[in-house]
Every structure is written in C-alpha cells, then in structure tokens.
Amino acid sequence: IAGITQAPTSQILAAGRRMTLRCTQDMRHNAMYWYRQDLGLGLRLIHYSNTAGTTGKGEVPDGYSVSRANTDDFPLTLASAVPSQTSVYFCASSLGRPTDTQYFGPGTRLTVL
C-alpha cells in the first residue's frame, strides 16, 4: 500500500508557466487536501475536497485551482505561476470527519523563477 503519492518530487518553473501537481491516494479516503508549507508560516490550506465531485477553498486559494473527478486523484494547478508560489506543497487525505487523521504525501518542492 503506497498511501499518498505526489509528483513531481521537485520542479523549477519559469514565472508565467502553467503547472499541475499530481496527488493520488489508494486508501479510498473521501476527503483530500492541498497545503503549502512556508518557513515561519507552517502549513496553510489551499483547497480541499470533501468527496469526489466537490471542492472548496481554503485559506490561500488565489492562483490555484483543483478538480476531483474521482476518489483517488486530486491535482493542483497553477495557471500562471508567480515567484510567491515558491513553496513545498503537501497533499493529504482523510476519511473526512473533523476527528479523522490526515495522511500526508511526501511533498513537492516547487521553485518559481
């Protein structure tokens, strides 16, 4: 069982380019989340999905979009990357209740130049 996989592991991207970060889980979890981690700011929620076919905005959604076409996949797209989107991105999943544990992927390190 892999849990959560993320791709790519790292990426350097020119500003203005489009980029999709991939996230796949094999735990049949209902809920999935995207966070960004920045030094001194901890983890901040970008977007989430409570179940396949639905998505919602988190604390810092601007410049990002997500889709949830099926249970397993939750891609995060940067339509036109900017340097302030340089960060480490983590995908997570859970059964979906507030008390449920979130399981995290290994992260994607993204640098926008």
Add this chain to the structure above:
Amino acid sequence: AQSVTQPDIHITVSEGASLELRCNYSYGATPYLFWYVQSPGQGLQLLLKYFSGDTLVQGIKGFEAEFKRSQSSFNLRKPSVHWSDAAEYFCAVGTNFGNEKLTFGTGTRLTIIP
C-alpha cells in the same frame, strides 16, 4: 475561526532529557487537537489527537499530550528524548463547526544534542 499558537520556534534538548512543546489554541467550544511530526524531507505523521474523554492522551513513539481547557493548551511531552526525535512538530486545531478545516501552528523545530 479557530487559531493555534506554538510560541517556541526552535528548542534544543539533550538526548535523554525530558521535553515539553507548547501549544495554545483559540476556539470558543471544545476543539479537536492534534500533534503531527515532520522528519526532514518528509510529509507529516500523526503523533496523537484529542477530541473527547480523558484529557491525557498517549501517542506513538512515547509521546503524550494533556488538554487543559482552563489554559487553552495542549502541550506535547516526552520523558526522555532520543536522537531520532529531531524533527519539526506541528500542533493543529479542528472543529465540528460548519466546514471549518484543520488549522496548523507554525511549528517547533526540535534539535537533539548528544
């Protein structure tokens, strides 16, 4: 909305010494509280969580935390740290209100010295 504060950015502890990492939360009702650990270059892993019942919660790797409503705190403790405990630790608060999601603190980096 809920919030969580981890007042210590960085803590250094000798191997074998005891550890306490502080976490304070802000929320009007009983919160759901979590501690996660992040080893270098890794994702986060749950250490323990509290949402009801006994206020002293046992977790993995010998960690425990105590929920103190009067102090709005959920401090993480370990009686004797090991070099492998060096990592970043995140406290998080969640609620059962509406569609609120987990809010993470800014983290405490733990360094272990021989």
